[in-house]
Amino acid sequence: MLHDDGLGGSQATAVASGGVRPSEFREIQSMAHDIFGLELKTGKEALVGARLGKRVRELGLKDISDYLGHVKQDHSGLELAGLIDALTTNFTSFLREPVHFKLLRDRILPGLAGRQTYQIWSAGCSTGEEPYSILFETAETLGDTKLGAMKLLATDISTRALKAASEGIFPVARLKELPDSWRKRYFQRGTGQQEGMVRVRPEWRARVQFERLNLMEDLSRMPRCAVIFCRNVMIYFDKPTQERLVGQFAARLDPGGWLLIGHSEGLMGVRHDLEYVMPAVYRKPGAGR
Numbered sequence: 001m002l003h004d005d006g007l008g009g010s011q012a013t014a015v016a017s018g019g020v021r022p023s024e025f026r027e028i029q030s031m032a033h034d035i036f037g038l039e040l041k042t043g044k045e046a047l048v049g050a051r052l053g054k055r056v057r058e059l060g061l062k063d064i065s066d067y068l069g070h071v072k073q074d075h076s077g078l079e080l081a082g083l084i085d086a087l088t089t090n091f092t093s094f095l096r097e098p099v100h101f102k103l104l105r106d107r108i109l110p111g112l113a114g115r116q117t118y119q120i121w122s123a124g125c126s127t128g129e130e131p132y133s134i135l136f137e138t139a140e141t142l143g144d145t146k147l148g149a150m151k152l153l154a155t156d157i158s159t160r161a162l163k164a165a166s167e168g169i170f171p172v173a174r175l176k177e178l179p180d181s182w183r184k185r186y187f188q189r190g191t192g193q194q195e196g197m198v199r200v201r202p203e204w205r206a207r208v209q210f211e212r213l214n215l216m217e218d219l220s221r222m223p224r225c226a227v228i229f230c231r232n233v234m235i236y237f238d239k240p241t242q243e244r245l246v247g248q249f250a251a252r253l254d255p256g257g258w259l260l261i262g263h264s265e266g267l268m269g270v271r272h273d274l275e276y277v278m279p280a281v282y283r284k285p286g287a288g289r
């Protein structure tokens, strides 16, 4: 059981909670919520302690209190990005939640094929598997000549994840969900020191625009979208934050545009103006359908 240690914190409590004192945990909770929309539930002290403890050691600092001071002093925002990296998971995979890619292939893309131009946005793209899957699926479904009409934006708050995404380098094993023909067409194999790794071919990488973005910001500068993927991101947000974000997405969607969220998320208890299509799929009402 965890006890509030009141004045400055007893060593025992800090150790029991993975090195985080209750007062520090509360500070991390409110920073995570106010800046990133993250809801860190009480009970996560040990996890937070373990993850931030790693960062404390990497930076050669004394303890978590020192680390929080360091985060506040770093006006570049880089350490804040490190903090969120430590608090969230970047787990992702190619063709994750295949139902969405089937829907893209069978319904969404055929409906966009006649357009001069349209935008797809992977919001919370992590290390890039999601936007690259969208790109490959679109190329396969519509063919190369029609691919030019699609603009593909991929954003994440994590600079580390975005760097990996734009480099497009993955261990071969991560491609196990992809057909052989896709592996050949979209990736080059590493040799020498890069043996066992693959890289998305440069001409395909160039088709994705990667950008750092905190989804807590005002999103009115973001482009109008035919499709927004925001999957397994809102899982960390509380209901009011989810509601605000879904409202912002709805405002960025074209009439008839699609919002795809993670299957474990659902918008139960979240007010919005989108139509429910099927689990984890919503659509903006209106023309263009």
Ligand SMILES: C[S@@+](CC[C@H](N)C(=O)[O-])C[C@H]1O[C@@H](n2cnc3c(N)ncnc32)[C@H](O)[C@@H]1O
Binding pocket: 036, 037, 088, 089, 090, 091, 092, 093, 096, 123, 124, 125, 126, 127, 130, 155, 156, 157, 158, 161, 213, 214, 215, 216, 230, 231, 232, 233, 236, 262
């Ligand atoms: C579990 S990954 C999901 C990746 C991908 N969408 C998928 O479903 O496989 C969640 C991503 O959300 C990002 N994220 C969390 N909070 C965010 C925020 N406030 N703004 C932007 N991205 C955020 C994390 O950095 C992480 O890369």
